[in-house]
Amino acid sequence: MSTLQLKHIDKRFGDTVVLRDIDLEAAEGEFVALVGPSGCGKSTLLRIISGLEPTTAGEIILDGKRVNDVSAAERGLAMVFQSYALYPHMTVYQNMAFGLENTGTPKAEIERKIGDAARMLQLDVLLQRRPTQLSGGQRQRVAIGRAIVRNPKLFLFDEPLSNLDAELRVQMRAEIIALHQRLKTGMIYVTHDQVEAMTMADKIVVLRAGQVEQTGTPLELYNSPQNRFVAGFIGSPRMNFIEAVVTARDGRGLTLALAGFEPQATINVAVDPAAAAHGTAVMLGVRPEHLEVAEGAGAPDTVTVQIAQVEQLGGHGFIHCTLPTSKRSLVVQFQGQIASRAGATVTLRIPPAACHVFSTAAGEPALPPLHGAG
Ligand SMILES: Nc1ncnc2c1ncn2[C@@H]1O[C@H](COP(=O)(O)OP(=O)(O)OP(=O)(O)O)[C@@H](O)[C@H]1O
Numbered sequence: 001m002s003t004l005q006l007k008h009i010d011k012r013f014g015d016t017v018v019l020r021d022i023d024l025e026a027a028e029g030e031f032v033a034l035v036g037p038s039g040c041g042k043s044t045l046l047r048i049i050s051g052l053e054p055t056t057a058g059e060i061i062l063d064g065k066r067v068n069d070v071s072a073a074e075r076g077l078a079m080v081f082q083s084y085a086l087y088p089h090m091t092v093y094q095n096m097a098f099g100l101e102n103t104g105t106p107k108a109e110i111e112r113k114i115g116d117a118a119r120m121l122q123l124d125v126l127l128q129r130r131p132t133q134l135s136g137g138q139r140q141r142v143a144i145g146r147a148i149v150r151n152p153k154l155f156l157f158d159e160p161l162s163n164l165d166a167e168l169r170v171q172m173r174a175e176i177i178a179l180h181q182r183l184k185t186g187m188i189y190v191t192h193d194q195v196e197a198m199t200m201a202d203k204i205v206v207l208r209a210g211q212v213e214q215t216g217t218p219l220e221l222y223n224s225p226q227n228r229f230v231a232g233f234i235g236s237p238r239m240n241f242i243e244a245v246v247t248a249r250d251g252r253g254l255t256l257a258l259a260g261f262e263p264q265a266t267i268n269v270a271v272d273p274a275a276a277a278h279g280t281a282v283m284l285g286v287r288p289e290h291l292e293v294a295e296g297a298g299a300p301d302t303v304t305v306q307i308a309q310v311e312q313l314g315g316h317g318f319i320h321c322t323l324p325t326s327k328r329s330l331v332v333q334f335q336g337q338i339a340s341r342a343g344a345t346v347t348l349r350i351p352p353a354a355c356h357v358f359s360t361a362a363g364e365p366a367l368p369p370l371h372g373a374g
């Protein structure tokens with residue numbers, strides 16, 4: 001059981017700044033997901049933790065001790081790569097034994113450890129095969145098995161499931177969750193799949209362009225995204241954004257005129273009225289699952305839009321709408337089944353309590369809720 005702290009980590013390759021002032025804490029046994037778009041620095045950060053890459057500045061603290069100058073081998077962490085990195089000329093058993101033989105582990109102990117890991121990962125009958133004789137999911141299990149037998153202080157995963165098809169991903173996801181519950185070893189798990197992060201992690205760190213945008217539990221990020229980037233990144237389908245202007249303020253919050261609707265739509269939101277002056281341009285955010293199909297037009301907090309497409313999935317579905325006077329589209333998630341078709345108009349209620357209001361700049365913080373509201 002180990003703890004990890006990163007303090008003010010900077011990383012530059014030449015003049016290129018790849019990571020900037022990264023702080024991160026992983027408690028004992030915690031499952032931490034690092035998410036963010038391609039190129040934001042996830043793999044670089046994981047390689048810095050593992051010891052494969054030096055930092056430009058900042059401290060890496062493992063179990064309370066600074067390990068910046070400790071070699072990768074001596075840090076006692078195990079990394080699982082997207083590419084599996086198995087030795088093609090070795091059997092599954094040899095692939096798993098290789099690292100242990102190098103450190104002089106007695107043969108009987110190697111056999112016992114591989115036996116335990118193979119049972120846990122259902123690799124028992126595959127131990128004499130070579131990687132080319134395995135499916136993608138089986139190879140990924142071998143790569144995980146090789147990490148397990150080393151009994152690491154922490155597991156470091158770099159997009160371990162991204163080479164697998166959708167069904168296998170879901171299955172391996174469940175297996176890694178079960179493995180974490182059983183071993184109780186901390187995991188730092190890199191993914192750009194926010195669904196993976198939401199379903200697996202105790203804590204999610206959202207990175208963008210080498211900086212931490214927000215850290216929190218999956219539901220903290222979903223319920224209270226600190227800025228528009230996090231709001232758009234967490235949640236699937238992604239949050240709808242609608243341009244708006246502040247037209248009135250009072251003790252109950254802000255009145256917003258929403259752009260793109262015909263007739264003109266307004267909505268009252270419980271946002272601290274001190275946060276935005278009259279006439280300020282803002283971005284209203286509302287998740288597809290929070291929009292409601294309403295009965296009649298003209299009721300408060302409703303908008304009328306034309307349906308571009310309806311996706312019926314049986315148990316639930318999606319309505320894609322186009323806004324008449326803007327290029328933006330709006331996605332609505334509904335429960336059950338609906339009769340509406342493409343080309344028809346639909347009235348949607350935007351529940352004020354489910355609204356997020358952001359500054360128009362993507363990285364700027366969300367406007368604070370009215371005190372006592374939300
Ligand atoms: N050795 C290197 N020299 C120069 N630039 C590098 C080097 N390694 C990575 N980079 C740059 O650092 C940035 C972050 O790369 P990194 O591999 O950490 O991203 P990532 O978040 O893992 O992306 P992906 O999701 O595509 O795997 C990228 O812009 C990349 O081009």
Ligand SMILES: [Mg+2]
Pocket residue numbers: 042043044
């Ligand atoms: Mg990467």
